[in-house]
Amino acid sequence: MERRLSQETLAVDASIDRTYVSRLERELENPTVAVLERLANALDVDIREFFVEPPPGAAPLATLPKGRRPKK
Numbered sequence: 001m002e003r004r005l006s007q008e009t010l011a012v013d014a015s016i017d018r019t020y021v022s023r024l025e026r027e028l029e030n031p032t033v034a035v036l037e038r039l040a041n042a043l044d045v046d047i048r049e050f051f052v053e054p055p056p057g058a059a060p061l062a063t064l065p066k067g068r069r070p071k072k
Helices: 007-014 018-025 033-043
Strands: none
Touching: 007 018, 007 033
16 A cells, blocks of 8 residues: 555566465465565565564454365
8 A cells, every 4th residue: 555556566566466466465365475575576565574583562463264175
Protein backbone atom coordinates (compact mmCIF):
# COMPACT_ATOMS: atom_id res chain seq x y z
CA MET A 1 0.00 0.00 0.00
CA GLU A 2 2.77 2.39 0.98
CA ARG A 3 4.38 2.01 -2.46
CA ARG A 4 1.04 1.99 -4.26
CA LEU A 5 1.75 -1.37 -5.87
CA SER A 6 -1.00 -3.69 -6.93
CA GLN A 7 -0.80 -7.36 -6.04
CA GLU A 8 -0.41 -8.06 -9.74
CA THR A 9 2.57 -5.72 -10.12
CA LEU A 10 4.29 -7.08 -7.04
CA ALA A 11 3.65 -10.65 -8.13
CA VAL A 12 5.09 -10.03 -11.60
CA ASP A 13 8.13 -8.22 -10.19
CA ALA A 14 8.74 -11.04 -7.69
CA SER A 15 7.95 -13.83 -10.18
CA ILE A 16 5.22 -15.31 -8.01
CA ASP A 17 1.49 -15.81 -8.54
CA ARG A 18 -0.84 -12.94 -7.67
CA THR A 19 -3.09 -15.25 -5.66
CA TYR A 20 -0.04 -16.25 -3.60
CA VAL A 21 0.58 -12.56 -2.80
CA SER A 22 -3.04 -12.31 -1.70
CA ARG A 23 -2.68 -15.38 0.52
CA LEU A 24 0.50 -13.92 2.06
CA GLU A 25 -1.31 -10.66 2.83
CA ARG A 26 -4.11 -12.59 4.52
CA GLU A 27 -1.57 -14.65 6.49
CA LEU A 28 -2.76 -17.91 4.93
CA GLU A 29 0.70 -18.92 3.66
CA ASN A 30 4.13 -19.34 5.20
CA PRO A 31 6.58 -18.01 2.61
CA THR A 32 9.94 -19.64 2.13
CA VAL A 33 13.13 -17.63 2.46
CA ALA A 34 13.45 -17.82 -1.33
CA VAL A 35 10.03 -16.17 -1.75
CA LEU A 36 10.91 -13.53 0.85
CA GLU A 37 14.11 -12.82 -1.06
CA ARG A 38 12.21 -12.36 -4.33
CA LEU A 39 9.70 -10.07 -2.60
CA ALA A 40 12.50 -8.05 -0.99
CA ASN A 41 14.19 -7.64 -4.37
CA ALA A 42 10.91 -6.62 -6.00
CA LEU A 43 10.32 -4.05 -3.25
CA ASP A 44 13.97 -2.94 -3.26
CA VAL A 45 14.35 -3.56 0.48
CA ASP A 46 16.69 -5.69 2.57
CA ILE A 47 15.21 -9.09 3.40
CA ARG A 48 15.72 -8.28 7.09
CA GLU A 49 12.77 -5.87 6.77
CA PHE A 50 10.51 -8.93 6.90
CA PHE A 51 11.89 -10.07 10.26
CA VAL A 52 10.93 -8.09 13.33
CA GLU A 53 12.43 -8.83 16.72
CA PRO A 54 9.78 -8.45 19.39
CA PRO A 55 10.61 -6.22 22.34
CA PRO A 56 11.78 -7.93 25.54
CA GLY A 57 8.88 -9.43 27.46
CA ALA A 58 6.49 -9.35 24.51
CA ALA A 59 4.11 -12.25 24.05
CA PRO A 60 5.19 -14.73 21.36
CA LEU A 61 3.71 -14.17 17.93
CA ALA A 62 1.06 -16.57 16.72
CA THR A 63 2.26 -18.98 14.05
CA LEU A 64 0.38 -20.36 11.10
CA PRO A 65 -0.67 -24.00 11.15
CA LYS A 66 1.93 -26.43 9.84
CA GLY A 67 1.45 -28.83 7.00
CA ARG A 68 -1.12 -29.04 4.26
CA ARG A 69 -4.83 -28.74 4.69
CA PRO A 70 -6.75 -31.97 4.30
CA LYS A 71 -8.38 -32.42 0.90
CA LYS A 72 -12.15 -32.03 0.84
